[in-house]
Amino acid sequence: MREAKIQATDYLILLLVGACLGSIAKTGKENFGAIGYTxxxxxxxxxxxxxxxxxxxxxxxxxxxxxxxxxxxxxxxxNHFNTVIKLVVYLSMFFFLTNLRSLFAENYIALLCLVYCVTGTGYAFAIFFQPGPAQLWSVLVPIVLTLVATRTQDNEVLKKISNL
Incomplete structure (x- = not known):
């Protein structure tokens, strides 16, 4: 029962995050919902x-x-089962509340690849670090890499990191 409560909490959080991000992401003709994707x-x-x-x-x-x-x-x-279901839960709310020009299946496949990669890095952080530093690295890495990738750079080093 403890595992079921934890899974239900994860699904509820993803449902709420999908609803919140779907409601605040502005989609329009000029940006095609790029902010929502970010x-x-x-x-x-x-x-x-x-x-x-x-x-x-x-x-x-x-x-x-x-x-x-x-x-x-x-x-x-x-954990593959959780990966598959969590994305359906998130995208069901996010896709419903935004007016995206791409298909649900396209978003799902792209997120499935992304989530499979980041869960692997999460496993590595959990194996090689203590719980506190593992959580810190798990939060820091996606935020910093996304901010670097979405920023226009004049610096060659940042351009290479962004391309990576």
Whole structure:
């Protein structure tokens, strides 16, 4: 029951975030909803990465004691269900409240790839760092990288980081 309550809380948070971001994202002919996509790229990976920290932060000893690859693949496979459902929950509210020009399936596939990548980095942060620094890195990395990528730069180093 404890796991079910945690999952229900995650789904409720994603539903509320989708509703909030969908209602404040202004879509128009001049920007095609680009602000809503920026909010989505920051919020959804952040929430999914924080949820991914729970997979390994409490079971770090089992990870190092058992076959690391097998344990990682087991946790990753079990969490695929959550990855698929969480995106449906978020996009159902966000897509309903915004007037996006792209299809639901296109948004879903793009977010699925993004969330799969960030959950992997969340697993790595949980494995290699203590819980406090892992949460800090999980919040800091997507926000900073999104801000760098969406900013126009005159600096060559920032351009290369942005392209990466």
């Amino acid at each position: 909010y989505t790229i920051i919020a959804v990976p952040l929430l999914c990465k924080i949820a991914a920290l729970r997979s390994f932060s409490l079971n770090k000893l089992q990870y190092w004691r058992e076959s690391a690859l097998a344990y990682f693949l087991e946790k990753d496979t079990v």
